Amino acid sequence: MSIQFVWNERYSVGNPEIDQQHKRMFELANSLPEVASSQDVRPLVLRLFKYTREHFSCEEEMMRSIGYPLVAEHVALHEGLIGKLCKVSEQPLGGGDDVLKFKEFVYAWLVDHIMTEDNKYFQFVSGQSDSASDKAGSDDVM
Numbered sequence: 321m322s323i324q325f326v327w328n329e330r331y332s333v334g335n336p337e338i339d340q341q342h343k344r345m346f347e348l349a350n351s352l353p354e355v356a357s358s359q360d361v362r363p364l365v366l367r368l369f370k371y372t373r374e375h376f377s378c379e380e381e382m383m384r385s386i387g388y389p390l391v392a393e394h395v396a397l398h399e400g401l402i403g404k405l406c407k408v409s410e411q412p413l414g415g416g417d418d419v420l421k422f423k424e425f426v427y428a429w430l431v432d433h434i435m436t437e438d439n440k441y442f443q444f445v446s447g448q449s450d451s452a453s454d455k456a457g458s459d460d461v462m
């Protein structure tokens with residue numbers, strides 16, 4: 321058994337910078353070998369963990385900068401995954417099966433998070449820019 325994180329355009333949130341970061345997370349997760357010894361895997365888990373933390377900070381900064389009302393809930397979800405990644409990067413993984421289970425967990429978490437929570441945020445952003453342009457449009461009429 322093996323798992324590959326495969327990018328799908330359905331995962332796009334419509335923001336190229338964030339899409340790129342999500343793709344990079346997929347790549348880093350794909351780099352975890354499912355047959356290697358635990359010593360080989362831990363630095364790679366750590367690399368994924370660090371990148372994920374940076375990516376989440378970037379998203380959270382964007383959310384705070386526009387006053388996204390659900391930022392606290394979103395940050396709590398990020399912290400949940402960070403806690404899990406931190407735990408996994410501190411303990412040796414037992415072997416290929418452990419890595420596989422870990423990757424399955426991260427894949428399911430990421431896809432679900434991108435498709436629901438990240439999308440919710442970017443829909444909010446596009447709703448805001450729509451109402452800003454509506455306003456601009458109505459100013460033109462007046």
Ligand SMILES: [Fe+2]
Pocket residue numbers: 379394398433437438
């Ligand atoms: Fe997020």
